[in-house]
Amino acid sequence: MPIRARTPSIFRPREPINQSLLTGHRALVEEINRRGVLRGAISLGALAMLTGCDVSEDDSVQKALRTVSAWNDRVQETIFRPNHLAQTLHPSQVVKPPRFNAHFSIDEVKPIDGANWTLELAGRVSDKRPWTAQQIYQLPEQEIIIRHICVEGWDYIGQWSGPNLRGFLDRVGADLTAKYVYFICNDDYTESIDMATALHPQTILATKYANDVIADPFGYPLRLRTSTKLGYKNAKWIKAIEVTNDFRETFWSKQGFNWFAGI
Amino acid sequence: MSPDADATTPRAHHLHPLALRIMHWINAAAVFIMIGSGWKIYNDDAIFGFHFPDAVVIGKWAQYGLQWHFFGMWIFVFNGLAYLCYGVATGRFQQKLFPISPHEIIATVGDALRFRLSHDDLTHYNAVQKILYLGVIVIGVLIVVSGLALWKPVQFSELADLFGNFQTIRLVHFFCMSAIVAFILVHVTLALLVPKSLVAMLTGGPIVDERKPGGGAAPQIEATP
Numbered sequence: 001m002p003i004r005a006r007t008p009s010i011f012r013p014r015e016p017i018n019q020s021l022l023t024g025h026r027a028l029v030e031e032i033n034r035r036g037v038l039r040g041a042i043s044l045g046a047l048a049m050l051t052g053c054d055v056s057e058d059d060s061v062q063k064a065l066r067t068v069s070a071w072n073d074r075v076q077e078t079i080f081r082p083n084h085l086a087q088t089l090h091p092s093q094v095v096k097p098p099r100f101n102a103h104f105s106i107d108e109v110k111p112i113d114g115a116n117w118t119l120e121l122a123g124r125v126s127d128k129r130p131w132t133a134q135q136i137y138q139l140p141e142q143e144i145i146i147r148h149i150c151v152e153g154w155d156y157i158g159q160w161s162g163p164n165l166r167g168f169l170d171r172v173g174a175d176l177t178a179k180y181v182y183f184i185c186n187d188d189y190t191e192s193i194d195m196a197t198a199l200h201p202q203t204i205l206a207t208k209y210a211n212d213v214i215a216d217p218f219g220y221p222l223r224l225r226t227s228t229k230l231g232y233k234n235a236k237w238i239k240a241i242e243v244t245n246d247f248r249e250t251f252w253s254k255q256g257f258n259w260f261a262g263i
Numbered sequence: 264m265s266p267d268a269d270a271t272t273p274r275a276h277h278l279h280p281l282a283l284r285i286m287h288w289i290n291a292a293a294v295f296i297m298i299g300s301g302w303k304i305y306n307d308d309a310i311f312g313f314h315f316p317d318a319v320v321i322g323k324w325a326q327y328g329l330q331w332h333f334f335g336m337w338i339f340v341f342n343g344l345a346y347l348c349y350g351v352a353t354g355r356f357q358q359k360l361f362p363i364s365p366h367e368i369i370a371t372v373g374d375a376l377r378f379r380l381s382h383d384d385l386t387h388y389n390a391v392q393k394i395l396y397l398g399v400i401v402i403g404v405l406i407v408v409s410g411l412a413l414w415k416p417v418q419f420s421e422l423a424d425l426f427g428n429f430q431t432i433r434l435v436h437f438f439c440m441s442a443i444v445a446f447i448l449v450h451v452t453l454a455l456l457v458p459k460s461l462v463a464m465l466t467g468g469p470i471v472d473e474r475k476p477g478g479g480a481a482p483q484i485e486a487t488p
Contacts, residue, residue, distance in 0.1 A: 054322065054323035054327065056321070056322050056323065056330065056331065057323065064334075065327075065330040065331065065334055066330070068330070068334040068337070069330055069333065072333050076415075079418055080418060081418055084417070084420070086417040087420065147416075147429065149416065151325070152325070153304065153305070153308035153310075153433060154308045155429045155430065228417050228418075255326055256324070256327065256330060257326045258329065258333065262415065262417075262418065263414075263415060263416055263417045263418070
């Protein structure tokens, strides 16, 4: 199962691994691997486990852990309070610029040409006409100053504004009894949230940060911002929204991160 | 009355009844998972200027650490709740951990400093043991409560607010872990120094007859494996 590192840490190389090095030494690497396998087979399995093998990668272990994670999704849906608001904070506490985080580094961001960008709508939506950035930026705005909490453990306070997602879904005639709202983003990122979260009063399609149009690295021209999910659920550079009853794995959930990711 | 018949009456039982031994070892496994995976999660955004070495964390990648943590939490919490109910309902907490008198604490610390602490009687906890066991139970509750606040700072905002901001909750959770690790170091060291205490947690230890004054071990009955 290919797993991509989430963010740089001191244990992971900041630059991608030079593949040519691997190709050039493939024979040697495989030879070492074969010896390793042989040694592992001879020595005690338990000892091998203690010296660096990760039992979590084993298919049956991974299946069990993901089953628990799916169960945890349902627990989180049950305890979710649809109208319970997250604490909102003061403009003086806002961090500028916001903290960048993605599955690539900030200099790899591919800026979107707002003039030619459109937002596509799909699924259980009666009015599927695409939206231009200009049209979206003319919608009534809601501002929220809320804490962004990353699954890694850091947090910061951000000031986001843009159309309320519930209001937008109403406007385009979305089926609000559907189960999921699915976001497809420009950087082949996908995210989906449950309808209860989509309808939460603090869930917006953010177009501005600290009263200015969102800068490229943070999701220009359109991103999701909700007060009730971990950072990675807040899709950036949205290019399509689908309202659906079909559960689909998303960019991070495919890699083993919890899907619901509520806070 | 034969010793066997005596052992089957409700008031005479192993020092560590079977239910308690099962809960102890389930807890040991759960704590192992929670600490190892917790260290992995910590490494993704270190609070202090160090990381836990890869060799001692559970999960090669962040998502594996998280998966283990949110799997282990169910075992730790439900086993812990069962233990608390058991301790209260059977009177074990009352009998083993209380009372703790200041006089006894001073005496025990004095004995410990002069290397005169006796472990001949496994059925009686000295004052320091009482404090440590009681303390780790309280920390165990606090680590769950702070964990809930970390997991759901918005849904359980009333709880999270008791601690302060998000990073404060992380600190509380981290220090609870540190206290538990310190406890484990002392607990395991002493168990290895007094091997019969370790054996007792596997086999049940001596038969205790609560009808005798002090509820001490009944010496005429050998511990049954």
